[in-house]
Amino acid sequence: MILTEVAEKLGLRLLTSKGIGDKEVTGGYTCDLLSDVMGNSQQGDLWITMQMHQNVLAIASLKELAGIVIVNGRRPDVETIRKADEENVAVLGTDESAFVVSGRFYRLLQKL
């Protein structure tokens, strides 16, 4: 499934200014500890987190993740958004909690 489709089905809004793009989403990973995401996420994962520090972008690029979903309606600062555009990482937002959005996303993946 491509990221645009996932975003549409889960009602995620784009927080970065570049388009969502057509990255292939093959799985998901939910965690706020960046050391763990660095170690255990897989290429193509959609990363669900409340962590908004700029380091998330470096990790998303490095691990070739499909995108980042920031939960609980949190909004990253301007610097983080700028860096995301620079690194070509799509950052999406939702008002839902990590638990809820992960559950909905998991169900979506199971249907494939």
Next chain:
Amino acid sequence: MRRYKADLHVHTCLSPCAEVRMSPATIVKLAKARGVHILGICDHNSVENTPAVLEASRKYGLHVFPGMEVTSAEEVHILALFDALRPAHEFQEIVYRHLPGENDEEAFGMQVVANADDEVLGFNQRLLIGATTLRVEDIVENIRSLGGLAVAAHIDRESFSLISQLGFIPDNLALDALEISPNLSYEEAMRRYTTSLPLIQSSDAHNEKEIGRCCTVYSIERASIEEIGKAFRGQQGRSIIRAVSD
């Protein structure tokens, strides 16, 4: 140049997770007996016991830096160390403005404010165990603008450390040093963390037994934040000699 043995990360009974017996005079007495020359008092998100430790230290000829172990929004622990009470209190004002919540003694522990004679003055009601809404960058910037030293606490730990929370050390962060916990040897840490930032080791003492169990030895002119800063940067012959553990 003189040699100073410093334990820059010691909690008092103000930290809910520290033992109640960690009272100002007791800490100073034990540190002195263990050959510590400089103490950094770093309770979670508060400096309210630092005046008492400073006062108690005068009797024992020990030098105390008022400090704090502040929790960032990313749940990273950063040590802030100051030369005097004034900047420490100014820093505390900033932290308090960004620290939500109220303590629950049953769940987290007592937060005892004491005097230099180890008498209880009161109990802090804030949620000191909680996280501030300040980003690591904001914290480091505030510490430095108040003339303090900013040290990333226990970077080897799997919780509340810069590396556990943020994966790696952000290159725009103007830290003065990195601290490692007593859980690994200084030599091992030197091998594991190859950064341009200096490494220090301290006790992170939460009980009497732990005070001074891990210290860093400096070659400096006198016990001051400026001198420690110079040692971090290897300026004018000041240096970190080594870390010593029990």
